[in-house]
Amino acid sequence: MSTSLPPQAPIRASLTIDATVDAIADATEWLGTLAEAEDWPVALKFGLELSVEEALANVVSYAFEGIDAAPMIRLDLLELDGDRIGVRIVDNGIPFDPTNVAEPEVPESVEDAKIGGHGVQLMRHFLESLTYQRQGNENHLTLVTKPKTP
Amino acid sequence: MQIEREQAGEDVLLKVAGRLDTPNAKPFEASLLEVVNTTGGGIVVDLAGVVYVSSSGLRALLVAGKAMRTAKRKLSLKSLQPQIREVFDISGFSTLFEIS
Numbered sequence: 001m002s003t004s005l006p007p008q009a010p011i012r013a014s015l016t017i018d019a020t021v022d023a024i025a026d027a028t029e030w031l032g033t034l035a036e037a038e039d040w041p042v043a044l045k046f047g048l049e050l051s052v053e054e055a056l057a058n059v060v061s062y063a064f065e066g067i068d069a070a071p072m073i074r075l076d077l078l079e080l081d082g083d084r085i086g087v088r089i090v091d092n093g094i095p096f097d098p099t100n101v102a103e104p105e106v107p108e109s110v111e112d113a114k115i116g117g118h119g120v121q122l123m124r125h126f127l128e129s130l131t132y133q134r135q136g137n138e139n140h141l142t143l144v145t146k147p148k149t150p
Numbered sequence: 151m152q153i154e155r156e157q158a159g160e161d162v163l164l165k166v167a168g169r170l171d172t173p174n175a176k177p178f179e180a181s182l183l184e185v186v187n188t189t190g191g192g193i194v195v196d197l198a199g200v201v202y203v204s205s206s207g208l209r210a211l212l213v214a215g216k217a218m219r220t221a222k223r224k225l226s227l228k229s230l231q232p233q234i235r236e237v238f239d240i241s242g243f244s245t246l247f248e249i250s
Contacts, residue, residue: 024172046202046233053204057172106242110215118205118241125240 009086010079017056019064019071019091024056027075031087034077040085041148047126048085048145054119055089055098055141063093063139083148084128089141096139097132098123152199153181160191167199170207179210186217193218198229203237215247226250 015030017023028049035045056073064071069092078086101120107113123130123143131142151168162185170178185193195211197203211227218225226248230238238244 022173028171043233049202050204050237053172057204057206104242107246110212110219110246113212113216113242113246115209115212116205118208122205122237122240 009088011076011088012079013077015075017073017075019060019073019093021057021060023073024053024060027056028053030075044085044145044148048087048143051123051126051130051143052087052089054123055143057119058096058098059089059091059093059139063091063096065094067093069137078142080144085145085148087143089139089143091139092137093139095134097134098141099130099132151178153178155185158194161194162189162191163194163196165196165199168201170200170203170210172204172206175204175206175210178207179213182210182214183217186214186221186223190223192224192226195225195227196229197227197234198231200231200234203234205241208237208241208243211243211247224248 013034015027017026031045031049031052034040052075059073072090072092074090076088076090078088080086098120101117103121104114104117126145127143128146129142129144131144133140151166151170151174154165156163156165164182164185166178168174182193182195193214215225228250230249235244238249
């Protein structure tokens with residue numbers, strides 16, 4: 001997916017969460033509060049919340065296997081030009097670039113369907129761009145929504 | 151997440167409400183498999199009250215769907231809200247389950 005980010009988008013708000021499945025709810029609640037305060041369109045909020053959850057599910061499940069350092073996960077709400085919303089997810093886990101994950105094959109039956117692999121597919125659908133960078137010992141994954149006004 | 155269970159003839163109707171997200175996915179999967187393992191008829195999952203689903207929620211349904219297929223029983227879904235339907239459509243799950 002293409003990148004449409006300014007190189008140094010200012011950070012409007014940040015949230016640090018634990019590296020647990022239950023802490024994903026802290027992140028989605030944080031987004032929900034921002035969405036309500038800023039009156040984000042319902043469909044945009046749904047897609048961003050879903051995309052952030054899918055990204056965090058990968059991070060808390062896999063990023064810290066075999067890592068000695070204390071896990072760190074931070075979400076930054078980015079100030080973007082125009083009417084898009086950006087969220088950058090930063091973690092100090094093992095390098096993982098979800099933008100390289102291949103699309104799952106469309107299964108023909110429940111028997112053929114593989115369990116997993118749909119998170120990135122959903123992110124690609126709901127976002128305008130999904131950008132990955134490895135900076136030092138950190139993964140930086142930036143999610144940018146489609147415009148609020150289509 | 152709330153799940154209400156009703157008997158409908160030989161089938162079990164599960165009325166699910168709330169969020170089928172990553173934190174809720176394991177309890178949801180356990181609830182589905184409990185019905186799979188303790189009953190013998192079909193299962194209908196009513197999603198009218200579900201406001202959010204992520205791939206973890208889809209995964210729980212797929213695990214139950216595979217178990218039901220192995221047992222030669224039917225698991226079907228009903229009453230998906232438009233945004234929930236969109237998630238099913240994008241992921242290809244709409245064609246895996248009978249949806250009414």
